[in-house]
Amino acid sequence: MDMMLTTTETVPGREIAHCIGLVKGSTVRSKHIGSDIVAGLRNIVGGEVKEYASLLTGAREQAIDRMKSEARLLGADAVVAVRLETSTITHAASEVMAYGTAVKLV
Template sequence: MLIVTTEQVSGYDISEVKGYVKGSTIQTKHIGRDITAGLKGIVGGEIKGYTEMMTEARNLAIDRMVQEAEEQGANAIIGMRMQTSTVMANAAEIIAYGTAVVIEKY
């Protein structure tokens, strides 16, 4: 599955637009990450536990978006975007979305 943030793919024609696709997940912090975050708040530096959590969440959201596109018969997603929002204390939603299309080399 080709995923691009652009509206076109160089060297390809869009032969069919399948439509909007998205994938999302809500992730929460756990006590181990909170303790590390508290310490990093004092001394500074990257909070690797949170970085790993958000990377996993982004990958899961993208995987879910791809699955939705494949179910529609698409072989590419154009105009892909990601968004993060806080849904409650200690929980963040990650959403990946774009337009599922069928592309063909010209």
Template sequence: MLIATTEGIAGREVVETLGLVRGATVRAKHIGTDVLASLRNLVGGEMKGYSSMLAGAREQALDRMAAAARDLGADAVVGCRMETSSIMNGASEIVAYGTAVRLR
């Protein structure tokens, strides 16, 4: 599955637009990660526990979006975007969305 942030795929022609596809996941912080992050916040630096958690969440959202596109018979997703929002204290949602298309 080709996924692009652009409105098309170089060297390919979009022959059919199948519609909006999206994938989402909600992740909550672990109390142990929170404690370590609080300590890291005192001295500065990367919060690796959170970075790893969010990287996994982004991949899962993209995988779910690609699966939704495959279910429609798409070859690609164009105009892909990602958003993050806070659901509640300690939980975030990652959403990937774009337009499923068939290519020639």
């Protein structure tokens, strides 16, 4: 069974046996100079900046995968209260972090 993730404090229809603790996963991504140039041009004419959207989508998926891996190592069945945060490390790099509470279900 795949790791269950929820943004709520419970898993609908399931009972939490006990909390294992905080789990997290993060990644730091930087922009590729080619993508940055294309995104700059797109910024002039307007519209979605697909190069950055793709970069952030990949970063979110990797951060969530790393959080799930940590939860699995601890023997969790699910992660509740999942949250995502982003922060700027430098002008050209950002961190995406996923975190939540690993739990064992009944």
